[in-house]
Amino acid sequence: MSELVRRPDDDSNTHCTPQQYEEMYRRSVEEPDAFWAEQAQRIDWIKMPTKIADWSFDPVDIKWFADGELNICHNAVDRHVEAGRGGDVALIFEPDDPAGDVRRITYAELQRETARMANALKKLGVAKGDRVTIYMPMVPEGAMAMLACARIGAVHSVIFGGFSPEAIAGRIEDCASDWVVTADEGLRGGKPIPLKANVDAALDKVSAKGVLVLRHTGGEVAMHEGRDHWYHEFAADLSEECPCEPMKAEDPLFILYTSGSTGKPKGVLHTTGGYAVWTETTFRYVFDYRPGEIYWCTADIGWVTGHSYIVYGPLLNGATALMFEGVPNWPDASRFWQVCDKHRVNIFYTAPTAIRALMREGKGPVEKHNLSTLRLLGSVGEPINPEAWRWYHDTVGGGRIPIVDTWWQTETGGVMITTLPHAHDMKPGSAGKPFFGIRPQLVDSEGEVLEGASEGNLCITHSWPGQARTVYGDHERFVQTYFSTYRGKYFTGDGCRRDADGYYWITGRVDDVINVSGHRMGTAEVESALVLHGKVSEAAVVGYPHDIKGQGIYCYVTLNSGIEPSAELEDELRKWVRKEIGPIATPDHLHFTPALPKTRSGKIMRRILRKIAENDYGALGDTSTLADPGVAEDLIEGRRNR
Ligand code: WT7
Secondary structure, three states: OOOOEOOOOOOOOOOOOHHHHHHHHHHHHHOHHHHHHHHHHHOOOOEOOOOOEEEEEOOEEEEEOOOOEEOHHHHHHHHHHHHHHOOOEEEEEEOOOOOOOOEEEEHHHHHHHHHHHHHHHHHHOOOOOOEEEEEOOOOHHHHHHHHHHHHHOOEEEEOOOOOOHHHHHHHHHHOOOOEEEEEOOEEEOOEEEOHHHHHHHHOOOOOOOEEEEEOOOOOOOOOOOOOEEEHHHHOOOOOOOOOOOOEEOOOEEEEEEEOOOOOOOEEEEEEHHHHHHHHHHHHHHHOOOOOOOEEEEOOOOOOHHHHHHHHHHHHHOOOEEEEEOOOOOOOOOOHHHHHHHHOOOOEEEEOHHHHHHHHOOOOHHHHOOOOOOOOEEEEEOOOOOHHHHHHHHHHHOOOOOOEEEEEOOHHHOOOOEEOOOOOOOEOOOOOEEEOOOOOEEEEOOOOOEEOOOEEEEEEEOOOOOOOOOEEOOOHHHHHHHHHOOOOOOEEEEEEEEEOOOOOEEEEEEOOOEEEEOOEEEEHHHHHHHHHHOOOEEEEEEEEEEEOOOEEEEEEEEEEOOOOOOOHHHHHHHHHHHHHHOOHHHOOOEEEEOOOOOEEOOOOEOHHHHHHHHOOOOOOOOOOOOEOOOHHHHHHHHHHHOO
């Protein structure tokens, strides 16, 4: 039996009461055109759309607001200034160093700085439709770079600062991006991150015409004559005015690379109008944002959470969003709470992995700080276990405020399943109910639709405005990945249970994707990195339950003949994977084995490898199809001895 936690009593300021949710949800699915035309009214359109939903999942062709024209930067920034709110704070910057300088950037300032950066991009040669790679620390200029691209109609491709030069090069090449915006270094937990040096190493492999470099730490970096420009010098004389380019609703806004079960990361493409309406609407209702509140999402702008809920969603709502450069556990485990206290944060949105790590430190670090301004807590990135939910609710929230457990994906653009703070009671561990317009469906492995309380694979049957439109440069891959498993439906890759109250419980990925500290990783990517190493012959990678990270990375490795396993080699391979992909892909376990369990046709039996990694030997299931059953025995032996 799951526990039911009552929503706080009705608040007269809420955007959505239980009755309103029912009525709005009904309308959103029965009359989607009318519903979304109405939500779209909160956006400033240069040309008001007359076509609203215009999509098909078979064949796959998705459009929303197609004849509308707008500029999302105008909507996120200029519009608020024009409405007399230029003095409101848009972004608060809290630096890595707790004693460092806080910056408060008003909407008026954001407009000037974004326009100046847009002019810098133009001076560099960036034109409408060009792809601009952004590899930045968590500083306001990262958000400004995204907005500057949107202002002039360039397509941003943000790469998380934790990715390696190889990963940067792959992404630059994939979308043929000629331009890069970066900084000298980032700073996390007191340690510099060599951003510019990583860009340089990437640009040894692929070329770029121009690189803008923000001076942030002042650390020394190499500058390539003719290609690299210090932003402060390059933009010093540029105007703080730059017109917003009128964009068609379906013009591309950004590409964001994400991992799948096969192949290289995919460049998920989002377009302008639908994404604007979706992030504006979801932010408004999910966080129930009220004017003047301080909102803090701890994600990085390199992930979709940062795109939708640090930059676009909050700014489209004229909110004040905090940007934090640092990490939860430096200088100590009270940093998040110290920052909440210092900035009087009202809405706090973080990931289960951070909650679990901080939960280990006990109540002490939380109780040192005054968290009385908190009104709402959010969770995102992976299922939150009920124990962590309880701790978050009771210790951080003082048992008095709601939690929104928001399920969504890079491909969905914004929140899809969640409770709304004053519309729904909560069930710890369940994301809750579908957001407006979302029609989830559970299907079994044959594609049979499951009704009522049931468990199966989570599909979405109807498009929503924030849905990704394609994989950049490879529409066929988009169709194959998301619409071919269950023809005519969007398949999320997640398993899910629906209970008798219609609450959704995400059970995790059902494909070869693992979720490590809320970071999505294709096991195939780690495998390709391992086999690139000269001493490795074969590798199979699976996830296993990890107390803090949710899932850890378990690698089975067979070595080339004549190579002996050793602690040194283990270390070498760990470093190798970090170099190939980035620190987030660092293997937790390397298990050397002379052979992998395979079927007679040569297919690796991952199910068995997963069970062994989980230390669950009783449930290996049918091993009779193995070409050599002895391999599994040896692996179990090897696992026991670890
Ligand atoms: C995958 C998407 C959504 C932005 C961050 C991750 C898992 C995400 C939840 C949640 C259970 C969740 C799913 C999903 N996931 N949020 N609240 N409860 N699982 O975006 O990197 O595209 O990963 O994260 O497995 O498919 P992403």
